[in-house]
Amino acid sequence: MKILHTFLLLLVGAAGGWIARQMAPAVFEFGSDDHEKTEEAAKEESHEPGMVEMDEETQGRLGLEIKEIAAAAMTPRVAAWGRVLDPTALLTLDGELTQARIAVENSQLAAARAEELFKGGENVPKKTVEAAQAQFRLDSARLLALDRSWQREWAPLLKDEKDLPGFMSALVAGKISLVRMEVASGDPMDAMPLAAELLISANAKPAKVTALAPAADVDPRSQAPAFVVRCEDSLRPGQSISGWFETAAKAIPGVLLPRSSVIRHGPQAWVYLQEKDTEFRRVAVPTANPMAEGWFVADEAIKAGDKIVVTGAQAILSTEVGAPEE
Secondary structure, three states, rough: OOHHHHHHHHHHHHHHHHHHHHHHHHHHHHHHHHHOOOOHHHHHHHOOEEEEEEOHHHHHHHHHHEEEEEEEEEEEEEEEEEEOOOOOOHHHHHHHHHHHHHHHHHHHHHHHHHHHHOOOOOOOHHHHHHHHHHHHHHHHHHHHHHHHHHHOOOOHHHHOOOHHHHEEEEHHHHEEEEEEEEEEOOOOOOOOOOEEEEEOOOOOOOOEEEEEEEOOOOOOOOOOOEEEEEEEOOOOOEEEEEEEEEOOOOOOOEEEEEHHHHHEEOOOOOHHHHHHHOEEEEEEEEEOOOOEEEEEEEEEOOOOOOOOEEEOOOHHHHHHHHHOOO
């Protein structure tokens, strides 16, 4: 009996040793995989978001163009908003003025002719002469009233227009638009703005204003300074427009980012800043100040002398985050 008991103990011990030897490699292998995964995670965590390393050969293959940004300055702006005016009132007034001028010329000739015949002893009663003179005075008064409306409402804007009939024809054809712009609430406007620009859409170049003048009235609700501006673009009456007025205040220093350098990723605009020959960092930039050539940025993340990617930024973004995101 003792012999059998001893044999069983030896058998159980041998089996336990065999099981331990079989499980040891698996345990070691599991621990090795976990260690490798930890190292990979550490490497990923050490990679700074927005940083891209790219050798010169890859840069050439992608056609990257890098430019050193020069200093620029922007005239201070005052935000404005408004709407495109219906030109019907202006066109109607212009037509009425033309008719009134013709009427004055005709009645003046008729009055002079009647008076000449009366004085010459012709068979023209004095009553006819008086009626002709009265018609001339009536036509002159109507012309004066229309001209005063013109001077008050439209003359400040169109005083330098050399070809008024041509302007009216372009207005009818929709080649020229008139926009009433009001200074945004809270922004000061102590003097006549130097210039203005209209932002037709977020991604389009600002539309340059060719003439501006104070509006004839002020909105009773906003009480904000208002101006009527002329734009050489085809806009629909009633369309809402945003923009800005340029003031005479001291210019703001900064840089001008070319349009081709700015890309979109999510809700933010970005540029790639070259920090070393093969290293690029993605930097967020504001787009609150669009210009005809790009975006003006005050001295913040991007400064004069920095090198940025002006061609191929989207290719770098694709390398960094995968498929391009608009």
